[in-house]
Amino acid sequence: MNARDIEKLREIVGEENARSSPADLYIYGADASVHAARPDLVLVPGKTEEVQAILRYANAKKIPVIPRGAGSGMSGHAVPIDGGIVLDMKRMNRILEIRPQDILCRVQPGVVDDDLNKALKPYGFMYPPAPASSCIATIGGEIANNASGTRSVKYGATRDSVLGMKVVLASGELVKLGANTNVEASGYQLERLMVGSEGTLGVIVEATMKIVPIPKIRCLGIACYNKLADAGHAVSEIIASGCSASMIELMDNVAITAVNETQNLGLPDVEAIILFEAEGRVKDAVQAEIDAIQAACEKHGGFNIETSYDAKERTRIFAGRKKLFSSLSRYKEGYACTSLADDMAVPYSRMADLAGKIHEVAARNNIIMSAYGHCGSGCMHTKILMDVTKKAQWEDARRAVAEIYDYVHSVGGTTSAEHGIGLSKAPAFKKEKADSLELQRAVKRAFDPNNILNPHKLFDAPDDWVTATELRYPVGSVREP
Amino acid sequence: MAAPYERLKSWMHELNLCIRCGYCYELCHLYKSHAYETDTPRGKLLLIYGLLTGALQPDPGMVEKVVQCFYCKNCERSCSSKVSLTKIFTDAKADFLDAGIDFRGLAARTDDDLCSRCRVCQAVCKNEAISFGEDGKKIDIVKCEGCGVCAATCPSNAIIMVEGFGVTRGELRETVRAFLEEV
Ligand SMILES: Cc1cc2nc3c(=O)[nH]c(=O)nc-3n(C[C@H](O)[C@H](O)[C@H](O)COP(=O)(O)OP(=O)(O)OC[C@H]3O[C@@H](n4cnc5c(N)ncnc54)[C@H](O)[C@@H]3O)c2cc1C
Numbered sequence: 001m002n003a004r005d006i007e008k009l010r011e012i013v014g015e016e017n018a019r020s021s022p023a024d025l026y027i028y029g030a031d032a033s034v035h036a037a038r039p040d041l042v043l044v045p046g047k048t049e050e051v052q053a054i055l056r057y058a059n060a061k062k063i064p065v066i067p068r069g070a071g072s073g074m075s076g077h078a079v080p081i082d083g084g085i086v087l088d089m090k091r092m093n094r095i096l097e098i099r100p101q102d103i104l105c106r107v108q109p110g111v112v113d114d115d116l117n118k119a120l121k122p123y124g125f126m127y128p129p130a131p132a133s134s135c136i137a138t139i140g141g142e143i144a145n146n147a148s149g150t151r152s153v154k155y156g157a158t159r160d161s162v163l164g165m166k167v168v169l170a171s172g173e174l175v176k177l178g179a180n181t182n183v184e185a186s187g188y189q190l191e192r193l194m195v196g197s198e199g200t201l202g203v204i205v206e207a208t209m210k211i212v213p214i215p216k217i218r219c220l221g222i223a224c225y226n227k228l229a230d231a232g233h234a235v236s237e238i239i240a241s242g243c244s245a246s247m248i249e250l251m252d253n254v255a256i257t258a259v260n261e262t263q264n265l266g267l268p269d270v271e272a273i274i275l276f277e278a279e280g281r282v283k284d285a286v287q288a289e290i291d292a293i294q295a296a297c298e299k300h301g302g303f304n305i306e307t308s309y310d311a312k313e314r315t316r317i318f319a320g321r322k323k324l325f326s327s328l329s330r331y332k333e334g335y336a337c338t339s340l341a342d343d344m345a346v347p348y349s350r351m352a353d354l355a356g357k358i359h360e361v362a363a364r365n366n367i368i369m370s371a372y373g374h375c376g377s378g379c380m381h382t383k384i385l386m387d388v389t390k391k392a393q394w395e396d397a398r399r400a401v402a403e404i405y406d407y408v409h410s411v412g413g414t415t416s417a418e419h420g421i422g423l424s425k426a427p428a429f430k431k432e433k434a435d436s437l438e439l440q441r442a443v444k445r446a447f448d449p450n451n452i453l454n455p456h457k458l459f460d461a462p463d464d465w466v467t468a469t470e471l472r473y474p475v476g477s478v479r480e481p
Numbered sequence: 482m483a484a485p486y487e488r489l490k491s492w493m494h495e496l497n498l499c500i501r502c503g504y505c506y507e508l509c510h511l512y513k514s515h516a517y518e519t520d521t522p523r524g525k526l527l528l529i530y531g532l533l534t535g536a537l538q539p540d541p542g543m544v545e546k547v548v549q550c551f552y553c554k555n556c557e558r559s560c561s562s563k564v565s566l567t568k569i570f571t572d573a574k575a576d577f578l579d580a581g582i583d584f585r586g587l588a589a590r591t592d593d594d595l596c597s598r599c600r601v602c603q604a605v606c607k608n609e610a611i612s613f614g615e616d617g618k619k620i621d622i623v624k625c626e627g628c629g630v631c632a633a634t635c636p637s638n639a640i641i642m643v644e645g646f647g648v649t650r651g652e653l654r655e656t657v658r659a660f661l662e663e664v
Contacts, residue, residue, distance in 0.1 A: 027528065044517075088518070474497070
């Protein structure tokens with residue numbers, strides 16, 4: 001990318017919406033992952049025509065373009081591994097329409113999840129997936145990542161909320177995918193293909209999303225366990241016994257301790273807790289679900305079960321889960337929380353084994369790991385806590401990540417439940433999907449023949465995540481400034 | 482004089498503890514006004530990290546981005562890694578000055594011709610950033626958090642707030658309020 005390219009591209013969005021100072025490039029090369037790289041230019045388009053013009057130019061010159069939402073991705077999806085243009089979509093943040101009678105809304109991709117929910121509330125509606133990062137994550141980023149969250153057990157992941165979208169292809173062409181209807185059987189579901197595409201197939205410039213009425217009554221409960229495995233079995237029991245839960249979250253003792261340390265919540269110091277929720281229109285119906293969930297929890301050793309309908313109390317209990325990831329950094333002096341092997345899904349019946357396996361792998365590799373997650377939807381999270389300044393710890397982490405994913409694949413699980421693949425989960429992803437990688441590459445070529453959109457991610461990411469980019473941590477000694 | 486960026490170096494571990502989730506910019510006035518990630522608390526920490534590892538040089542643009550903070554501390558309240566963000570920003574100011582790097586940031590400045598040396602400003606400053614000595618009045622721009630109380634209470638109108646970012650605290654509040662009402 002030369003000076004003339006930068007000048008031409010600046011002209012498209014206007015001087016104030018283009019940045020190329022060292023400070024800007026440094027910041028837009030990072031996200032919430034362990035990776036860091038630098039783009040050559042940051043562009044912040046304000047309308048679809050600008051996105052089209054940028055892509056037309058970039059495609060002709062074969063310049064990489066990396067769409068970016070809030071940069072809250074945990075696996076390096078938005079890290080510009082080959083330089084090029086970071087396309088910050090946060091300025092396209094208008095809610096275009098809210099149509100309660102059609103249970104849908106149309107939004108630009110830069111709308112923040114919580115802002116959408118604030119806007120929907122007066123209509124009595126909500127946008128349901130509810131990732132923990134909803135206060136910053138953008139709808140575009142959530143679609144490109146197939147985000148899910150606490151309520152996905154009931155309402156599904158982002159893919160279940162997407163009805164249609166407008167996408168700018170690598171060529172600059174604008175296409176409409178899906179429909180503004182609740183059902184559609186008109187050919188290939190290309191809007192679904194965009195879900196989870198991590199910015200590699202096109203730039204989403206508008207999305208039509210399904211919304212749901214806010215339930216009138218909600219009840220949140222908490223159950224304690226002396227054995228982590230029991231909590232895992234209870235999750236499977238709740239699901240298999242047909243309870244209609246709107247949330248089932250698991251937290252192990254590492255997670256509980258970290259959250260208590262930073263949030264001062266006074267959660268019980270047990271080996272594991274499950275947070276569960278039921279919701280509906282009628283209190284008796286909600287209570288019936290809560291009773292059934294409670295029975296399933298007790299069947300596997302759940303004790304000190306408490307439930308509450310009070311909004312304040314529910315918020316207090318849930319606050320810990322919302323801030324869990326960042327709290328983990330305070331678990332042990334000298335250790336930092338890294339986003340590695342952060343996310344996976346296994347069949348419900350394997351949840352208990354997986355939770356135990358995570359701690360077993362951690363102990364064997366001299367690191368600390370935590371088992372937690374939106375287990376109601378089959379999703380398990382972990383993080384690796386370690387001394388990030390020591391080279392040996394990165395070797396430990398490399399081994400631990402591989403061991404965890406070998407186990408996940410061996411029981412029929414998958415590499416990512418919701419955080420996506422990016423760079424750091426790519427080696428595991430490539431192993432898991434070995435027989436369809438060529439097919440995926442063919443799809444990519446059909447959409448983006450010049451490979452300009454977020455190149456070298458997913459199936460084309462480097463085989464070793466540790467050396468894929470610079471690490472964001474000062475491994476070894478800190479250089480003198 | 483301390484070694485270069487000595488204070489900031491002592492925060493290196495805190496910089497590692499930051500998971501870069503971005504929750505800190507949810508309520509950052511500057512970010513809501515400017516809408517660039519370079520104007521976020523997470524961005525400032527990244528720049529400081531870049532400076533300490535030698536990846537970035539302290540050019541004037543970068544330095545201003547690090548020191549531009551209104552000290553509302555919303556970022557600290559939303560950080561569950563409990564990173565002491567504003568303390569780090571204050572130490573950055575001190576380290577920059579020690580390294581001979583000047584900056585505008587956001588700080589009160591006095592017009593000595595108008596100042597009557599009544600010391601009302603000194604009494605109201607919660608950060609003890611104002612002192613009077615032999616050679617007149619001094620405002621410590623490291624300690625000054627730019628709250629503007631001294632300027633508001635000065636009977637001689639001798640204090641002005643230097644707004645390094647082309648927008649005042651009041652204007653920012655207004656932007657954020659309008660933004661919140663819109664959504
Ligand atoms: C503390 C914390 C908690 C989290 N909790 C959850 C959780 O509960 N559930 C969950 O699913 N995730 C979670 N995440 C991960 C992350 O926040 C989400 O996956 C989110 O969807 C990312 O959105 P973003 O706007 O930050 O996207 P970014 O990180 O900026 O980008 C993510 C990907 O989307 C692509 N992209 C962005 N915008 C567009 C667009 N307009 N068109 C095409 N591609 C685009 C990018 O190229 C990139 O590949 C969490 C992250 C953090 C830091």
